[in-house]
Amino acid sequence: MTNDASSNSDGLAGPLSGLRVLELADEKGQFCGKLMGDLGADVIKIEPRGGQNTRSVGPFYKDIPHPDRSLSFWHYNTSKRGITLNLESTEGRELFLRLTATADIVLETFPPGYLPALGLGYKDLAAGNPGLVVCSLTPFGQTGPWRDYLTCDLAHLAAGGQMASSGYDSDDVADAPPIAPGGGNAWHIGSHYAYMGIMAALFYRDTTGEGQYIDASVHEACALTTEGAIAIYLSTGEVVQRHTGRHASPDNSVKIQLPTQDGGWVNVTRSGSALNPARLRRLAEWMDEHGLAQDLLDEKYQDLATVQADARHTTDVLANFFANMPQEDLWTGGQERDFPWGAIRTMDEIMGDPHLEDRGFFVEVEHPELGQSFTYPGAAAIYNGSPWAISRRAPLIGEHNEDIFCGELALSKGELTLLAESGVI
Amino acid sequence: MSLPRPLEGIRVVDFTWVRAGPWAARWLGTFGAEVIKVEWPENLDILRMNRFTIPTGVEPGPNSTGQFADTNANKRGITLNVRTPKGLEVIKQLIAVSDVVIENFSSRIMQRFGLGYDELKQIKPDIVYISMAGFGQTGRHHYYGTMGPAAQALSGLTFLSGLPGAPPAGWGWSYLDDTGGMYGAMCALTALRHRNATGKGQHVDLSQMITGITLTGSAFLDKTVNGREARREGYPPGNRTTWPGAPVTNNYRGPTVAPHNSYRTKGGGYNDWCVIACFSNQEWKNLLKLMGPPSWADASRFDTLSGRLEHQEDLDRGIESWTKTLEKYELADKCQAAGVRAMPVQSSEDRVEHDPQLRDRGMYTEMDHPMLGRWKFQNAPFKLSGSPPEMHRPPPMIGQHNREVMEELLGLSHRELEDGYKDGTFWPEEMPMYPYVEEAMK
Numbered sequence: 001m002t003n004d005a006s007s008n009s010d011g012l013a014g015p016l017s018g019l020r021v022l023e024l025a026d027e028k029g030q031f032c033g034k035l036m037g038d039l040g041a042d043v044i045k046i047e048p049r050g051g052q053n054t055r056s057v058g059p060f061y062k063d064i065p066h067p068d069r070s071l072s073f074w075h076y077n078t079s080k081r082g083i084t085l086n087l088e089s090t091e092g093r094e095l096f097l098r099l100t101a102t103a104d105i106v107l108e109t110f111p112p113g114y115l116p117a118l119g120l121g122y123k124d125l126a127a128g129n130p131g132l133v134v135c136s137l138t139p140f141g142q143t144g145p146w147r148d149y150l151t152c153d154l155a156h157l158a159a160g161g162q163m164a165s166s167g168y169d170s171d172d173v174a175d176a177p178p179i180a181p182g183g184g185n186a187w188h189i190g191s192h193y194a195y196m197g198i199m200a201a202l203f204y205r206d207t208t209g210e211g212q213y214i215d216a217s218v219h220e221a222c223a224l225t226t227e228g229a230i231a232i233y234l235s236t237g238e239v240v241q242r243h244t245g246r247h248a249s250p251d252n253s254v255k256i257q258l259p260t261q262d263g264g265w266v267n268v269t270r271s272g273s274a275l276n277p278a279r280l281r282r283l284a285e286w287m288d289e290h291g292l293a294q295d296l297l298d299e300k301y302q303d304l305a306t307v308q309a310d311a312r313h314t315t316d317v318l319a320n321f322f323a324n325m326p327q328e329d330l331w332t333g334g335q336e337r338d339f340p341w342g343a344i345r346t347m348d349e350i351m352g353d354p355h356l357e358d359r360g361f362f363v364e365v366e367h368p369e370l371g372q373s374f375t376y377p378g379a380a381a382i383y384n385g386s387p388w389a390i391s392r393r394a395p396l397i398g399e400h401n402e403d404i405f406c407g408e409l410a411l412s413k414g415e416l417t418l419l420a421e422s423g424v425i
Numbered sequence: 426m427s428l429p430r431p432l433e434g435i436r437v438v439d440f441t442w443v444r445a446g447p448w449a450a451r452w453l454g455t456f457g458a459e460v461i462k463v464e465w466p467e468n469l470d471i472l473r474m475n476r477f478t479i480p481t482g483v484e485p486g487p488n489s490t491g492q493f494a495d496t497n498a499n500k501r502g503i504t505l506n507v508r509t510p511k512g513l514e515v516i517k518q519l520i521a522v523s524d525v526v527i528e529n530f531s532s533r534i535m536q537r538f539g540l541g542y543d544e545l546k547q548i549k550p551d552i553v554y555i556s557m558a559g560f561g562q563t564g565r566h567h568y569y570g571t572m573g574p575a576a577q578a579l580s581g582l583t584f585l586s587g588l589p590g591a592p593p594a595g596w597g598w599s600y601l602d603d604t605g606g607m608y609g610a611m612c613a614l615t616a617l618r619h620r621n622a623t624g625k626g627q628h629v630d631l632s633q634m635i636t637g638i639t640l641t642g643s644a645f646l647d648k649t650v651n652g653r654e655a656r657r658e659g660y661p662p663g664n665r666t667t668w669p670g671a672p673v674t675n676n677y678r679g680p681t682v683a684p685h686n687s688y689r690t691k692g693g694g695y696n697d698w699c700v701i702a703c704f705s706n707q708e709w710k711n712l713l714k715l716m717g718p719p720s721w722a723d724a725s726r727f728d729t730l731s732g733r734l735e736h737q738e739d740l741d742r743g744i745e746s747w748t749k750t751l752e753k754y755e756l757a758d759k760c761q762a763a764g765v766r767a768m769p770v771q772s773s774e775d776r777v778e779h780d781p782q783l784r785d786r787g788m789y790t791e792m793d794h795p796m797l798g799r800w801k802f803q804n805a806p807f808k809l810s811g812s813p814p815e816m817h818r819p820p821p822m823i824g825q826h827n828r829e830v831m832e833e834l835l836g837l838s839h840r841e842l843e844d845g846y847k848d849g850t851f852w853p854e855e856m857p858m859y860p861y862v863e864e865a866m867k
Binding site: 058074153158162163195202206225244245361 | 614
């Protein structure tokens with residue numbers, strides 16, 4: 001069961017409805033724009049002529065490359081309208097300034113100095129619109145010795161500290177490198193913080209009427225996102241060691257990612273070390289139903305000190321139980337017995353999860369150009385009062401040029417044609 | 426520091442504990458909201474007990490851990506037993522004069538306390554109420570519990586990380602506590618903006634685990650649209666974009682390019698690594714020129730992207746023979762000067778001590794902490810020109826602000842406060858009080 005993105009059953013508007021965002025963003029900021037769009041803002045994505053470079057990133061629909069078929073672009077650009085505009089032309093800059101006058105937020109990810117050099121810096125944009133919030137999200141911010149360094153997702157996860165915490169125990173993979181987790185998360189991390197900065201600036205504007213300029217850094221956002229690693233260093237001077245599928249730590253902690261009978265794994269979050277006699281008994285009774293409790297029903301485990309002292313043994317017995325049970329039964333069986341376990345799921349297992357269906361997470365988004373709908377990931381949070389909901393698929397290149405330039409800025413079709421022919425849109 | 430902070434005038438009642446929830450409220454405090462953390466000494470926030478972050482020479486105790494300190498900066502703290510009728514009455518008085526309630530208990534615990542949204546909106550109709558349970562408050566498995574690592578596993582994030590043929594490496598920290606915390610703060614800010622626009626509060630039901638699913642990037646649509654199998658040869662491809670020998674497909678980290686990997690650097694220490702990526706033939710030529718160019722790279726097989734992808738093993742071995750001759754910062758600087766994407770793998774120590782960018786941007790701010798002394802706190806990763814976020818207050822010692830909150834804010838008499846300490850409302854009856862708690866009562 002999935003939700004139809006085009007109709008919110010209760011007819012409520014999203015929490016950011018009434019706000020207009022102009023997004024000039026590549027991979028660094030497109031997710032921030034998507035979040036604002038899915039939460040109800042009117043996001044207009046302004047792409048260079050021919051489309052944003054993120055349209056050339058795969059995978060592609062049916063593996064046929066085309067700028068309107070990038071699934072990566074689809075994923076990150078829902079709930080936006082799209083126009084094309086050459087900011088390096090005089091006419092393009094004028095049109096952009098006219099649009100800026102209607103906007104609440106400008107989100108941009110150009111190299112530092114690029115927009116000001118075109119006469120489109122914060123002061124230029126805010127001149128006629130003092131409430132405007134402009135957010136520049138760049139690899140390192142607008143200042144500092146690394147300001148102009150070239151990066152990518154991998155480079156940020158290296159410098160930000162994600163890699164120094166992620167990898168393998170040497171008995172799982174000898175001489176393993178530090179590992180950068182996938183999915184493009186340096187950009188997600190940067191986009192989350194940019195979103196937060198923008199919301200704070202909007203709140204301030206609601207109070208004072210004043211807009212402002214936000215200088216956001218992907219590097220700083222990543223450097224903030226390693227949980228305890230910084231605190232451990234500041235407190236003890238120790239640097240964490242990488243462990244397979246669990247927290248990096250200064251010590252050699254107990255393994256918690258246990259292989260299952262069917263080739264999967266379940267993360268058992270601290271395994272034996274968080275047990276007490278009652279919880280161990282509950283676990284042992286379940287294991288005994290499958291003839292795999294070994295000695296865990298023994299009376300000696302009714303003593304907390306014994307349970308804690310035997311954490312490694314308990315984990316061994318548990319590991320044997322896991323090796324004889326399928327992944328799905330293990331994690332759900334654990335959860336039903338109040339153990340906060342999680343299977344290492346792939347999209348194969350996530351699709352159709354009834355809990356996610358109950359929450360309306362799977363959303364059907366229509367692609368009229370293909371005569372089809374596809375299932376997209378929906379809201380992480382249910383706003384009971386102003387829904388988080390995808391309103392449309394990503395725009396085709398220049399799809400809304402006519403809507404915006406003719407409909408809003410009152411250009412004629414003839415003028416639109418001239419702009420296209422002269423390289424402005 | 427005379428500029429105003431953006432959330433000045435907003436009061437947040439913070440019931441959260443461990444990492445994700447407190448991290449959310451911490452940012453609201455950094456933006457200038459008045460955050461009041463509600464605790465109970467018999468059920469300590471586990472970050473107050475984090476054994477890895479008590480500095481040598483500091484007396485161990487609930488006010489002595491570095492991890493709690495950074496996670497709970499910019500808050501005041503009270504101790505209150507909301508499971509007693511009197512405690513419940515006091516907390517409702519506080520909520521009646523507050524704007525945001527934020528909690529990350531297991532689902533529906535707050536209802537059991539009598540503090541669910543339906544109760545609280547009777548007291549404060551426009552309250553913004555943020556719940557941050559692992560599976561959320563609704564859906565058939567709402568009662569399932571998660572810590573960061575399990576949430577990461579269930580969301581598909583863990584499977585994205587690792588070398589092909591090996592178990593998943595996962596994320597070596599609770600990414601979904603950091604990021605779940607972000608979403609908690611984002612939800613609160615978004616709902617506050619909605620309240621500004623409409624006058625209406627609401628209950629926001631966030632699921633930590635579900636936030637992670639969208640963060641797998643285009644892996645989701647590659648499944649639903651293209652039907653691509655997740656368990657496939659060469660996936661996940663470690664630090665590469667695709668594994669040599671496996672069918673070429675995009676693996677969700679941007680364009681498919683080579684070189685794109687981590688390489689050992691001079692010194693050979695645990696974190697002596699640098700990453701290098703070339704996104705075009707030109708960037709590869711830049712790297713070649715910088716390397717010498719070396720004899721191993723003579724063959725034309727590296728001239729094209731498809732050649733570099735096919736021969737990644739030889740390519741990476743050759744590059745590493747060069748990177749091992751340079752120290753990681755020196756290597757990255759040389760690459761950058763030549764127009765090549767490269768960055769050092771930085772440990773926590775590197776970021777705090779050696780990263781010139783973070784130093785220049787003022788990433789760490791020192792404040793005085795009653796137990797830890799002069800202590801570094803992590804700043805916001807953005808600068809707001811008109812109303813900057815600011816580290817302005819060390820974290821609360823447990824129960825530190827009972828008197829100011831109860832007497833100054835809620836107008837309880839000193840006698841009422843004293844009675845509350847005696848009858849177990851503000852401190853457990855059997856537990857000795859800390860000297861600062863007794864001192865505050867004088």
